[in-house]
Amino acid sequence: MILFALRRLLGFAATLLVAALVIFWLLDLLPGDPAQFILGINATPESVARLRMQMGLDAPAHERFLGWIWGMLQGDFGVSYTQRAPVAELIWGRLGVTLPLSVLAMVISIVVGLPLGILAARRRGKLLDTAIMVTAQTGVAIPNFWFGMLLTLVFAVGLRWLPPGGFTPWNEDGWASLRGLILPSLALALPQASILARVMRTALVDVTGQDYIRTARAKGLTMGEAVWRHGVRNALLPVLTILGLQFAYLVAGTIIVENVFYLPGLGRLIFTAISERDLILVRGATIILIVAVTATMLLTDITYALVDPRLRERSTP
Amino acid sequence: MSLLEVSGLSVRFGDTEVVSDVSFSLQRGERFGIIGESGSGKTLTALAVTGLLPEGAVMTGSISLDGAPLPQQERAMARLRGKRVGMVFQEPMTALNPLMRVNDQIEESIRLNETHGATQIEVPYLLKEVGLELKHGDRFPHQLSGGQRQRVMIAMALASRPDILIADEPTSALDLITQRKVLDLIADICARRQMALLFISHDLKAVGALCNRVAVMHRGRLVETGRAATTFSAPQQAYTQKLVAASRFDVRPLSRPPIGNTLLEVNGVTRDYRQGGMLFWADKPLRAVNEVSFSIASAECLALVGPSGCGKTTLAKIIVGLDKATSGTVRLAGTEYRGSDLPKALRRDVSLVFQDPFGSFNPRLSIADSVAEPLRLEPGLSQETIQARLVEAVEAVGLDAGMLTRYPHEFSGGQRQRLAIARALVTRPKLVVLDEPVSALDVSVRGEVLALLARLQADFGLTYLIISHDLDMVRAMADRVLVMDAGRIVEEGKPEQIFAEPQHRLTRDLMAARLPDVGIVASTTPDRHPRA
Amino acid sequence: MKRLLSHPSLVIGLSATLVFLVVGIVSLIWTPYPIEQIDIPRRFLAPSAAHWLGTDNLGRDMMSLVMAGTWTSFLVAAVAVAIGVGVGVPLGLAAAAWGGPVEWLVLRLTDFVFAFPAVIVAILITTLLGPSAINAIVAIGVFNIPVFARVARGGALGVATLDFVAAGRLAGLGNALIAWRHLLPNIMSLIIVQGTIQMSLGILAEAGLSYIGLGTQPPETSLGLMLRDAQGVFLIHPWLTLVPGISIVLIVIALNIAGDGLRDAIDPRLRQGNPNVLA
Secondary structure, eight states: OOOHHHHHHHHHHHHHHHHHHHIIIIHHHHHHSSSHHHHTTTTOHHHHHHHHHTTTSOOOOOHHHHHHHHHHTTTTTOOOOOOOBBBHHHHHHHHHHHHHHHHHHHHHHHHHHHHHHHHHTTTSSSSHHHHHHHHHHHHSSSSSHHHHHHIIIIIIISOOOOOOSSSTTTTTTTHHHHHHHHHHHHHHHHHHHHHHHHHHHOOOOHHHHHHHHHHHHHHOHHHHIIIIIIIIHHHHHHHHHHHHHHHHHHHHHHHHHHHTOOSSSSHHHHHHHHTTTOOOHHHHHHHHHHHHHHHHHHHHHHHHHHHHHHHHHTTTO | OOOOEEEEEEEEEEEEEEEEEEEEEETTTTTEEOOTTTSSHHHHHHHTTOOOTTTTTTEEEEETTEEEEEEEHHHHHHHHHHHHHHEEEETTTTTOOOOHHHHHHHHHHHHHTTTTTTTTOHHHHHHHHHTOOHHTTTSSSGGSSSSHHHHHHHHHHHOOOSSEEEEEEETTSOOHHHHHHHHHHHHHHHHHTTEEEEEEEEOHHHHHHHHHHEEEETEEEEEEEEHHHHHHSSOHHHHHHHHHHHHHHOOOOOOOOOSSEEEEEEEEEEEEEEEEEEEEEEEEOOOEEEEEEEEEETTOOEHOOOOHHSSHHHHHHHHTTSOOOOEEEEETTTTOOOOTOHHHHHHTTEEEEEEEETTTTTTTOOOOOOOGGGGGGGGTTOOOHHHHHHHHHHTTTOOOGGGGGOGGGGEEEEEHHHHHHHHTTOOSSSSSEESSSSTTTTHHHHHHHHHHHHHHHHHTTOEEEEEEHHHHHHHHHOOOEEEETTTTEEEEEEEHHHHHHSSHHHHHHHHHHHHOOTTTTTSSSOOOOOOO | HEEETTTTHHHHHHHHHHHHHHHHHHHHOEEEEEETTTOGGGTTOOSSSSSSBBTTSOBBBHHHHHHHHHHHHHHHHHHHHIIIIIHHHHHHHHHHHHHHHHHHHHHHHHHHHHTTTTTHHHHHHHHHOOOOOOHHHEEEEEEEHHHHHHHHHHHHHHHHHHHHHHHHHHHHHHHHHHIIIHHHHHHHHHHHHHHHHHHHHHHHHHHHHHHSSSSSSSSOOOOHHHHHHHHHTTOOTHHHHHHHHHHHHHHHHHHHHOOOOOOOHOOOGGGGOOOOOOO
């Protein structure tokens, strides 16, 4: 098991390193002279030279790359040229919105999606099953940001239960901050919950046909008891894989939904950075997103191995 | 009063009736066998008895246990079957919950069927009864062999001290030696516990060895029921006669060309497989084939026998050029090669017939396209020549040339195996390697295919290398036998000699594990021999 | 074919998809009004005989915009699927046919690309080249590559263990021919099913990317871009968000139903969940 985790950790580090290399190549080498690129063609040669100095662009590419990596390992992501602040601080401030939003959305989609999936599987072929599956089919097809707009119309404008947008910082009024995240997280959770419900139902139905369920019934259990005691845990395995992928994409999906609710999250930071051509900020923000995605997949893999004894031993004979 | 009474049982899916009007009874302590080929409805009959029919199956007729009809209510039925009936299924690989330790799975069976006042059965006792050690209980199913998993299944079946044990093909996924051990275990336990047995199998010998009364099932109906000894020695129905005949592999001796000079020589062939591990700390390689040397003379029929995993299939793959030896060489007609480097010009001289007739044809290609594929090894053939060769090959295996334009799904297993043989012959090879050529076929067609192989060998002077675990088939076909164990050849000789005086431990075990032929001597319980 | 048409959900899904596709194609030669025609005095009109779906905040005809936007959505998603199939399927087949280091490389590559959700790729490209519809196509296409590579490899591995592949090797076929003659025809159905799923995911992803300004740019239009344009006024004029939003939902549902139907028609055992590409 330790060897397995170690192996995955190594793969995780390798993925990040290659990802960093790709990002560095795209944002540092491809534009030719990043300083010129950032300042645009109308910049004076003096200001370009000053920025080059400031960004350390005179050093050879490999030194710059290693310097960047080494800096990040120590928590130094460079200084944003446009905002004149350390990138790490800027990102850290925005993660306070993006991360709670993703976690909240994930929790909602699990709490709603899994029970509905189980319910549909147990009532297979009945009216309830059809109703849940039609809802899920629709839920998968609704773009989360558009659903966010609908939610705003109903709950903020129509019923006035919740704020239509904006965000109160956590240290001012924690309750108000949470209220500000409810509609965005619901918007993010809808498609995810629909997918989870569908996957859970399929997995349970598949498990129902397995030989070990027949064995459990032969022991004296009814179908329902056998599925509950032996099926659900087995059915959760494919669900777990999906969960990992989903969280990864939720983190990225928040970028879009933040737009609807004018939330000061990572997404808005990135859009400002793009429009101002702040390569250093874009570089830092994308690598953070990729770390989040990759780390989630790593965690999924390890959890999977903890649940499934067959996987645990594949690397420790 | 019978323990189990089944009368007028029918099972249908929609409009198709798969079990029709089946009636039989089972007395206390009796061992009753149902024989049938795949699709005969025998498994559904067993599932009906235990109320485990799949969704969509509609059952009519009556089943009663101790004179009382089976309860309609699901929970009552579940508890009744847990309490009174133990079941062992065919697939030991998938029948256990992969995420639960063996101890917990057996424990669950015990707890579910506890009766107040009765002395408690404990897991260690059951493990011991089925011949497992205590340490096996702490393992997960995937850490056990097929035979061990089947023992776990039996332990779970015994946990409630049932009156009836239903075993549905419990050994057909196991190798010969393990099969015999599990059959003996079932016989032992039934005798010790005075438990009735309902044994379901396609294997006449297994049924003959275990049961005192048998029924033969064909297309959903019981065609014959009677005492095992009399049914097998004097079968009344044509279908039963056919089954009994097919179980014996009587291949008529044909006049064959004399055995000639050495055709193929295998010299010190070894095959290592790299096992998992990472780049730097690779594990010790697995040695599948270990320093094997032998030769085959032209027009000879050589058999390579051994348990599953002994390396015989790997060796066959090296000879036909699908795998590559780590060291050692194969020499064919003066040319040396190590496996996949077999030169194209020589590939047409060796061919392979696969075990599974269903996987050996690409469903998207017509039979003609598939059978003509090996002719790529003879470049420059005209369309007419190719067509002529196809017709020749297909007619040689007793099929009609009109079948060439059809697609694989239109053919039965036996026909496909004939077509696979036609494909192997289309390049007019010298050596044909037959990997378990009949073991995936229904019993009743095995004899036909073997007779065809024997005739083709006589007609074309072919050299055969038969890979098999089936000793009776080997005895019927082979001129010489090699016994393989753990990658090595451990014994060699004429079949009569090996059958009469096996030398090596494995060969002796294999001989001992053979089940007695049916119908020749009255079969009773198998003779006891110590469990390994 | 007859067997396929006996699945009602497949027929319904396919016909609905076709209707939208035809609407999109028609927009290439005819729309009620030119989509770039801005007419401020005629803005925010309710649906009428002249403007079936009303007009937007710039006085453009909504019907014309939806028609053209539908075409953009289909085009972006289809090209992205083509990229995914064109690169991913050969990679997956190569992994299955060659095995060993090739397979290792393909697997690592797919793992790696999975770490780049479409949004991140779009962010990187937009930073470099500025926003355009091409960004969305590339970003979604890149995401599709590992999806198809995995599906192709998984399917091909299942086929590769069958004896007819070994028979092909015995007949002297090389890896490339094995992949072409024996593996590809037997995984085509899997790829078609995955293709419809990725189509619907691609349409959702295009909408998301255009909505945040990383995709289609004016004067072109797409359903996502329409939502972006409506963003500032949707609290007062919700109609402007309802029309493109509902169009997206209907197209995606049609594609999903067609995909489910296709999967059932081809192989009922193929059911599986699919991660959402939208992010």
